[in-house]
Amino acid sequence: MICYHESLTQPEIIAVNDYWLLSSETYSGFQYKVQEITPFHRGQKIRGISTLAGCCSFVSSDPFFSCPSCKRKKPVRGRQEYSRRIKTQKSEPCSECVEEQRQQAVNTAQEMLDAFKAEHLKPKEYVEMLSMEESLALLSVASGRSDDNFFLGESPENLSITGCEALNQTFLVSFLTNGVITLVSELPPKVEQENRIVFGQYDRVTYAHQSQNVRTYKHPDSVTPGFYLNAPIIDGEVYTSGIDSLIYQNLLASSVSPEEATKLHHIITEIQLDKMYRMTREISKEYGLIIDNSNKLRALLLHLAKHYAPQQVYFTFNVKARDTIVYMHKERPPSYIENQLFAKFVGDYIQLIENKGWELKKTWSLPPSIQTSSFEALFSQIYLDGHFDWNRLSAKQVVALWLENVQLSANAQELLT
Numbered sequence: 001m002i003c004y005h006e007s008l009t010q011p012e013i014i015a016v017n018d019y020w021l022l023s024s025e026t027y028s029g030f031q032y033k034v035q036e037i038t039p040f041h042r043g044q045k046i047r048g049i050s051t052l053a054g055c056c057s058f059v060s061s062d063p064f065f066s067c068p069s070c071k072r073k074k075p076v077r078g079r080q081e082y083s084r085r086i087k088t089q090k091s092e093p094c095s096e097c098v099e100e101q102r103q104q105a106v107n108t109a110q111e112m113l114d115a116f117k118a119e120h121l122k123p124k125e126y127v128e129m130l131s132m133e134e135s136l137a138l139l140s141v142a143s144g145r146s147d148d149n150f151f152l153g154e155s156p157e158n159l160s161i162t163g164c165e166a167l168n169q170t171f172l173v174s175f176l177t178n179g180v181i182t183l184v185s186e187l188p189p190k191v192e193q194e195n196r197i198v199f200g201q202y203d204r205v206t207y208a209h210q211s212q213n214v215r216t217y218k219h220p221d222s223v224t225p226g227f228y229l230n231a232p233i234i235d236g237e238v239y240t241s242g243i244d245s246l247i248y249q250n251l252l253a254s255s256v257s258p259e260e261a262t263k264l265h266h267i268i269t270e271i272q273l274d275k276m277y278r279m280t281r282e283i284s285k286e287y288g289l290i291i292d293n294s295n296k297l298r299a300l301l302l303h304l305a306k307h308y309a310p311q312q313v314y315f316t317f318n319v320k321a322r323d324t325i326v327y328m329h330k331e332r333p334p335s336y337i338e339n340q341l342f343a344k345f346v347g348d349y350i351q352l353i354e355n356k357g358w359e360l361k362k363t364w365s366l367p368p369s370i371q372t373s374s375f376e377a378l379f380s381q382i383y384l385d386g387h388f389d390w391n392r393l394s395a396k397q398v399v400a401l402w403l404e405n406v407q408l409s410a411n412a413q414e415l416l417t
């Protein structure tokens with residue numbers, strides 16, 4: 001059966017009939033060769049036969065001219081397609097059925113992915129159990145994701161909390177133990193396959209602009225191995241959105257106990273101490289100095305973290321690194337002394353200014369390897385009106401500013417006053 005386009009003239013219809021005229025006698029299965037048809041109708045003013053065939057369609061009673069699923073007829077538009085059908089003796093499903101099957105596969109895969117997530121990520125009553133510092137840490141790690149996305153990061157290094165690894169680990173262990181966060185360590189091959197069905201080849205490699213590191217692009221809704229936030233339950237209700245603001249509200253509503261004040265003091269000091277260590281490593285690299293990681297150095301850096309701003313200390317570090325180099329060239333001390341010199345020069349200088357009652361006034365901007373962590377940024381925003389940069393403050397000053405802006409519990413007030 002032939003279906004003609006309405007624009008065809010009578011002579012053109014005859015030409016198309018010739019085009020589709022079958023014959024069991026010829027090798028091709030058609031009565032005429034394509035190039036024979038136009039000359040037959042010369043003088044009739046018809047368009048080229050391939051143009052005409054292209055706007056008509058042909059269907060035969062053979063079963064491979066029907067869609068195997070919906071059984072609707074599937075016409076062909078030319079001899080090539082016709083021959084292919086006859087040769088393969090096979091009919092492919094029609095585009096509607098293909099789309100329907102694809103959609104069905106996507107829906108099923110999505111259901112399986114949802115089931116996988118539901119099996120691993122369990123809502124939990126945790127918001128009210130979070131301590132103040134945990135609330136801050138959780139907000140730091142959870143900020144930056146979109147509201148209904150529970151994925152936090154692939155590895156602990158991707159979870160930006162405080163910038164200090166030891167602290168991050170403490171928080172992470174506590175979150176994992178208390179069901180705040182879940183680690184999906186491995187995906188069954190089936191889940192990988194379902195991901196591909198729903199999101200395509202989602203694991204394309206991309207380059208991150210800032211760090212130039214190779215990173216893998218993942219579709220934000222695909223299931224990937226890594227850390228996930230669990231949905232909180234409050235008064236029996238599971239919250240799947242607005243989690244950040246729930247944690248934030250809880251943080252503001254609770255007053256600070258003496259234990260929490262102490263803990264937070266410790267965390268602030270650790271973060272600043274971590275910067276001192278990073279600065280020391282930078283100095284060592286820049287000036288080619290070997291600096292022994294001794295107890296003496298730790299005691300010195302801890303003292304500096306508590307009482308001085310990182311930017312002031314970095315100025316002193318640079319000056320003292322130069323002094324150390326000059327001294328080494330002049331005196332040529334043995335290496336066991338050489339490795340202690342930087343710490344000694346810094347320590348002696350700090351001792352001197354403290355004895356004299358002087359201050360460190362000059363500052364040196366910090367190297368890019370020392371970045372403000374999410375925890376610091378969030379803390380400043382909530383408690384320090386966003387005005388204070390921790391790199392310009394000592395741990396003591398940060399704590400003092402915080403205490404001015406925080407609601408203390410009655411016994412904490414008593415203890416402090």
Ligand SMILES: [Zn+2]
Binds near residue numbers: 068
């Ligand atoms: Zn069909």
